[in-house]
Amino acid sequence: MEYSPREMMAIAAGRFIKDGDVLFAGTGVAMLAATVAKRIHAPHAHIFFETGGIGPTLEELPMAVADPRVMAFANLNAGLVEAFSYVANRRLHTIAFLGAAQIDKYGNMNSTVIGDYHAPRVRFSGSGGACDAGSLASGFIVFMQHGVLKFVEKLDYLTTPGWLTGGDSRRHAGYRRGGPIAVVTNLCVLKFDDSTHEMYLAERYEGVTPERVRENTGFALDVSRSSVAEPPDAEELRILRDEVDPQRLILG
Amino acid sequence: MAQHNDLGGKLITVGEAVERFVPDGCQIAVGGFTITRNPMAAVYEIARRHIKDLHLVAHSNGQALDLLVGAGCVRRLDIAYGGNGRFAPTCIRFRKAVERGELLVEDYTNNMMSLRFLAGALGVPFIPSKSGLGTDVIAREGFPAELRGTEGVPVHKLVVIENPFADGDDQVVLLPALTPDVSIIHAQQVSTDGTVRIRGLSFADLEQCKAASAVIVTCEEIVPESYLRLAPDQNALPPFLVDAVVLAPYGAHPTACPYVYDYDPAHLNHYKAVAKGDESWAAYLDEWVYDVEGWDAYLDKVGGAQLARIRANTVAGYAPGLDRR
Numbered sequence: 001m002e003y004s005p006r007e008m009m010a011i012a013a014g015r016f017i018k019d020g021d022v023l024f025a026g027t028g029v030a031m032l033a034a035t036v037a038k039r040i041h042a043p044h045a046h047i048f049f050e051t052g053g054i055g056p057t058l059e060e061l062p063m064a065v066a067d068p069r070v071m072a073f074a075n076l077n078a079g080l081v082e083a084f085s086y087v088a089n090r091r092l093h094t095i096a097f098l099g100a101a102q103i104d105k106y107g108n109m110n111s112t113v114i115g116d117y118h119a120p121r122v123r124f125s126g127s128g129g130a131c132d133a134g135s136l137a138s139g140f141i142v143f144m145q146h147g148v149l150k151f152v153e154k155l156d157y158l159t160t161p162g163w164l165t166g167g168d169s170r171r172h173a174g175y176r177r178g179g180p181i182a183v184v185t186n187l188c189v190l191k192f193d194d195s196t197h198e199m200y201l202a203e204r205y206e207g208v209t210p211e212r213v214r215e216n217t218g219f220a221l222d223v224s225r226s227s228v229a230e231p232p233d234a235e236e237l238r239i240l241r242d243e244v245d246p247q248r249l250i251l252g
Numbered sequence: 253m254a255q256h257n258d259l260g261g262k263l264i265t266v267g268e269a270v271e272r273f274v275p276d277g278c279q280i281a282v283g284g285f286t287i288t289r290n291p292m293a294a295v296y297e298i299a300r301r302h303i304k305d306l307h308l309v310a311h312s313n314g315q316a317l318d319l320l321v322g323a324g325c326v327r328r329l330d331i332a333y334g335g336n337g338r339f340a341p342t343c344i345r346f347r348k349a350v351e352r353g354e355l356l357v358e359d360y361t362n363n364m365m366s367l368r369f370l371a372g373a374l375g376v377p378f379i380p381s382k383s384g385l386g387t388d389v390i391a392r393e394g395f396p397a398e399l400r401g402t403e404g405v406p407v408h409k410l411v412v413i414e415n416p417f418a419d420g421d422d423q424v425v426l427l428p429a430l431t432p433d434v435s436i437i438h439a440q441q442v443s444t445d446g447t448v449r450i451r452g453l454s455f456a457d458l459e460q461c462k463a464a465s466a467v468i469v470t471c472e473e474i475v476p477e478s479y480l481r482l483a484p485d486q487n488a489l490p491p492f493l494v495d496a497v498v499l500a501p502y503g504a505h506p507t508a509c510p511y512v513y514d515y516d517p518a519h520l521n522h523y524k525a526v527a528k529g530d531e532s533w534a535a536y537l538d539e540w541v542y543d544v545e546g547w548d549a550y551l552d553k554v555g556g557a558q559l560a561r562i563r564a565n566t567v568a569g570y571a572p573g574l575d576r577r
Contacts, residue, residue, distance in 0.1 A: 027341075028338065051285050053453055060572065063515075063576060064287045064336065065286070066337070066455070067287065068288065068452060068514060068568075068570035069570055071453055071569055078454070079457070084362075087363075112359060117388070122347075122351065123346070124342050125334050125341060126331055126334055127333065127359065127361040128312055128362050129332075135382060136382060158387045160387065161387050170386075
């Protein structure tokens with residue numbers, strides 16, 4: 001069955017979600033993945049947005065985290081301060097879906113600038129709630145297009161904390177929980193070593209070689225532990241295409 | 253009902269509100285978030301009047317922020333996010349202004365900005381957070397040193413300390429409170445005594461208004477006081493915090509006003525296209541800001557059929573099936 005990399009990304013990310021998880025969704029593919037997870041993999045997961053939309057039905061796909069569609073038929077409508085009390089809530093297993101412009105081998109991310117901070121070559125949106133979710137949630141899953149300009153040895157600006165400098169540096173920085181769980185790209189799924197917290201290739205999509213992943217990664221990557229990812233099945237694709245994003249707003 | 257009163261003199265035009273409360277160089281917060289409930293009637297009026305040197309303090313106010321920056325009204329910006337959802341992953345005029353060095357930017361996060369407004373509202377000078385430790389949001393300052401301690405700019409961007417209530421390895425970030433000169437929000441309803449009702453998400457609008465020295469509320473309609481008093485749990489702000497009320501139907505266009513109208517994908521896509529070039533951007537400002545007499549004329553340009561297309565289903569809160577490509 002034919003499928004696009006973006007479809008595979010949404011489904012691969014959804015598979016990380018357990019029933020009962022509380023999902024913090026950003027914009028773009030992240031929102032698609034959270035919706036897919038709830039419709040397919042974890043029907044009892046709860047989705048919420050940093051803007052304060054808690055548990056909407058998402059009958060139509062939102063185009064921003066402030067879209068009226070994140071408010072419609074929700075459990076409740078609140079604001080930012082309240083939303084962050086769910087991100088940081090110690091009782092909840094909160095998983096965030098995030099994207100960024102650059103990522104390093106410890107899963108730290110840049111969504112602020114390329115080039116010098118005070119005279120940037122490219123300015124991006126900035127943190128929004130990404131740094132907050134990276135700091136406060138139980139864990140996060142990252143979406144990236146794979147390429148050497150995005151998977152870099154050194155970030156131009158560290159917006160969102162991952163495993164910082166690896167090992168237990170995150171705990172020493174003052175964080176009590178959280179950190180990146182996986183990076184889902186158009187080629188593969190990457191995870192982090194339990195002790196060093198360095199990124200490694202976990203699953204590559206059908207037809208993608210470990211070499212191709214390595215060539216598209218700007219730092220040395222362990223590819224020795226990888227297997228081939230389970231492709232999406234017909235039912236997963238049907239739900240994604242017909243129910244989640246029929247206008248192909250994000251699937252393209 | 254009879255025509256509403258003048259709310260004890262608080263009901264004024266958008267021009268009068270900007271004239272009185274938004275002088276050059278003031279610190280301003282605007283309500284809403286990316287493509288929803290931005291107080292655009294007021295924002296277009298600020299641009300139309302060529303207000304200059306604003307210090308905009310914002311979490312993620314996409315469309316309002318980009319128009320104010322693009323019209324050259326903003327000199328300094330505290331910001332968490334300069335994006336507009338799928339319509340502009342990075343706001344286009346904002347991006348150009350930063351890359352050209354036309355704008356001083358201090359980067360925070362949404363958690364930080366909403367807490368800074370909350371601190372201002374509570375009257376405390378700073379507020380702690382556990383967000384951003386070990387990142388460049390904390391390590392890097394955007395504003396130059398000579399600006400520190402002047403014109404409402406805090407002496408430090410933020411400060412990291414050890415939690416004084418714990419034993420070691422528990423750092424916290426202290427964030428300076430924000431107390432803007434003026435906060436402008438757009439609401440669905442204001443009552444004849446000046447009580448404000450917001451439907452859908454309130455974002456950080458309430459904290460922004462409680463922290464500000466003056467509050468302007470633009471609204472879709474003015475309703476009898478007795479009506480908002482029937483369900484006080486639904487109300488957002490009391491009359492005594494509101495300095496000016498402006499009746500501005502469709503006053504959030506092209507952003508959404510939940511339960512009244514959706515965002516306008518046609519206008520936002522047009523904006524995205526013209527914002528990319530300096531000439532086409534200048535033409536947009538002429539066509540939609542400077543050559544337009546006021547909000548009525550702006551809405552005439554948008555057109556009745558388009559306003560009907562984006563009209564929200566009053567139960568769902570948005571326009572189901574709206575072509576959003």
